[in-house]
């Protein structure tokens with residue numbers, strides 16, 4: 001069995017009386033790209049900040065590389081690349097100076113890597129931080145997280161503000177790192193992104209983990225999105241066959257999301273006299289909305 005890089009056990013954090021997270025537990029194995037999904041305020045940042053000892057948990061414990069996240073935080077830090085959801089930088093510095101400063105913290109010469117990463121992400125090293133757009137500041141954060149070639153990347157909403165082309169390049173970089181053995185924790189509220197890059201995902205809602213899913217298994221369960229037009233009006237109950245969600249019918253036109261055996265669905269469809277049918281894979285958004293509420 002592969003080694004666990006992150007182990008979180010019954011972690012809770014209260015901000016006074018306000019609950020941040022409650023009883024969060026999950027593990028991330030070596031070499032995984034693990035997604036951490038939840039809507040705004042679900043507790044993603046609270047969990048991540050607890051892992052990095054930027055805040056202290058109210059209860060529970062967590063380890064990274066088998067080391068205690070609170071007691072051995074300093075030792076852990078050198079091997080982790082962290083991209084915070086909101087980064088604040090020394091605004092008057094040039095990008096190059098800031099990244100050199102970040103590299104110095106790790107006592108490493110990261111010149112080559114800084115050049116390569118900024119070139120790929122189209123980040124101008126000679127601009128002042130203060131003159132950068134939100135998306136370009138995010139790129140600075142990405143390079144800062146990656147420059148010392150850490151064994152673990154913890155990325156909190158890494159893609160917000162980044163345009164689609166650069167996002168693809170960023171994902172390519174992450175996949176390359178992962179091939180080299182880097183473990184990645186990737187938090188996002190954009191499910192389609194997580195679906196592209198992650199193998200497993202923890203779904204967080206109102207401070208609690210409601211499910212941990214394997215993305216490919218989840219897809220193989222047989223979620224399908226159906227749109228059809230029959231030659232005559234259908235009985236509303238015709239597709240009443242287990243897990244049908246988001247059902248809409250207007251006369252002979254029907255749409256719904258189906259979870260279950262594809263064969264059973266096809267049997268039902270083939271018994272109809274159809275004018276048209278579309279069978280698609282629903283997005284994870286649709287799956288979560290209808291099956292994980």
Ligand SMILES: Nc1ncnc2c1ncn2[C@@H]1O[C@H](COP(=O)(O)OP(=O)(O)OP(=O)(O)O)[C@@H](O)[C@H]1O
Pocket residue numbers: 015018019020021038039040041042043044045046047085189
């Ligand atoms: N410093 C704080 N003081 C009080 N409550 C806080 C604080 N930080 C977070 N919270 C609360 O903890 C809960 C979890 O917030 P958190 O920022 O961890 O969620 P998130 O999933 O990262 O959300 P987002 O996607 O919006 O960043 C929310 O209810 C939030 O209001």
